[in-house]
Amino acid sequence: xxxxxxxxxxxxxxxxxxxxxxxxxxxxxxxxxxxxxxxxxxxxxxxxxxxxxxxxxxxxxxxxxxxxxxxxxxxxxxxxxxxxxxxxxxxxxxxxxxxxxxxxxxxxxxxxxxxxxxxxxxxxxxxxxxxxxxxxxxxxxxxx
Amino acid sequence: xxxxxxxxxxxxxxxxxxxxxxxxxxxxxxxxxxxxxxxxxxxxxxxxxxxxxxxxxxxxxxxxxxxxxxxxxxxxxxxxxxxxxxxxxxxxxxxxxxxxxxxxxxxxxxxxxxxxxxxxxxxxxxxxxxxxxxxxxxxxxxxxxxxxxxxx
Numbered sequence: 001x002x003x004x005x006x007x008x009x010x011x012x013x014x015x016x017x018x019x020x021x022x023x024x025x026x027x028x029x030x031x032x033x034x035x036x037x038x039x040x041x042x043x044x045x046x047x048x049x050x051x052x053x054x055x056x057x058x059x060x061x062x063x064x065x066x067x068x069x070x071x072x073x074x075x076x077x078x079x080x081x082x083x084x085x086x087x088x089x090x091x092x093x094x095x096x097x098x099x100x101x102x103x104x105x106x107x108x109x110x111x112x113x114x115x116x117x118x119x120x121x122x123x124x125x126x127x128x129x130x131x132x133x134x135x136x137x138x139x140x141x142x143x144x
Numbered sequence: 145x146x147x148x149x150x151x152x153x154x155x156x157x158x159x160x161x162x163x164x165x166x167x168x169x170x171x172x173x174x175x176x177x178x179x180x181x182x183x184x185x186x187x188x189x190x191x192x193x194x195x196x197x198x199x200x201x202x203x204x205x206x207x208x209x210x211x212x213x214x215x216x217x218x219x220x221x222x223x224x225x226x227x228x229x230x231x232x233x234x235x236x237x238x239x240x241x242x243x244x245x246x247x248x249x250x251x252x253x254x255x256x257x258x259x260x261x262x263x264x265x266x267x268x269x270x271x272x273x274x275x276x277x278x279x280x281x282x283x284x285x286x287x288x289x290x291x292x293x294x295x296x
Contacts, residue, residue, distance in 0.1 A: 048245075048262040048264070048282065049262055049280070049281070049282035049283070049284065049285070086241075086266060088236050088237075088238035088241050088242070088243045088266070089236070089238050090236045090237055090238055093234075093236050094236070095236045095238075095243030095264075095266065097266060097278070114196045114280070115280075116243075116264040116266070116280045118234055118236070118243065118245055118264070130234070130245060130264075132245075132262065132263075132264040132280040133280075134196055134197055134198065134280070134283055
């Protein structure tokens with residue numbers, strides 16, 4: 001990590017790559033509070049491909065709202081496994097492909113999902129994130 | 145071919161600006177469907193492409209090999225949907241790899257329904273040609289436009 005002329009923290013590519021894998025591992029091991037520390041208090045989370053289905057809004061503002069959203073999601077779905085399959089880095093932005101397996105706690109159905117994330121860091125923390133998930137698969141998993 | 149050569153990544157053969165130009169060109173031509181020759185010219189003959197989604201609902205979902213297969217898929221999509229107002233939201237270029245967020249306005253030619261489809265694309269270039277392409281798309285929006293009432 002280095003500091004810009006304005007005194008802000010700047011992460012190099014090695015830092016960014018390590019953080020992405022760390023965040024993925026924290027998500028998979030259920031350490032959500034620890035994971036949330038990598039996000040800015042005013043992080044903007046954009047959920048794409050939703051089109052008004054499910055309980056998610058299309059944008060969540062703030063770490064607390066993001067944390068609560070994960071809690072709601074985990075109440076309904078159990079994360080079985082996951083792996084980072086691709087990471088692209090440029091300046092303080094990253095595009096990540098993540099494959100995960102889920103089980104719906106009500107129906108018992110399981111499904112492997114691929115998700116794409118576009119992340120940007122500011123002052124050492126994720127300030128903006130865009131998620132692209134096949135929500136059609138998730139809805140089917142819930143038996144809707 | 146030596147084993148090490150199989151594992152090592154081949155050079156993209158393009159600088160950042162050239163990659164950006166090719167991605168824009170491919171996205172525009174593939175979206176409008178007017179020039180599938182551009183797809184054939186800019187993609188490797190054995191390109192691997194993947195459309196993330198439910199194979200039981202989206203006929204072209206899954207992994208495919210070959211530029212003619214990709215051209216056929218794009219032609220099929222363009223038979224069903226008119227695509228307008230392509231807009232690039234974000235692009236990350238990392239060596240020969242690129243990730244793009246974009247939106248396209250789609251109109252189903254059968255139902256007439258319109259919708260904004262959000263897409264995330266990942267691609268890789270080798271020796272100036274696209275060799276790998278993965279697309280994340282809004283299946284719910286697409287199925288809804290097709291008139292499938294149980295899309296969501």
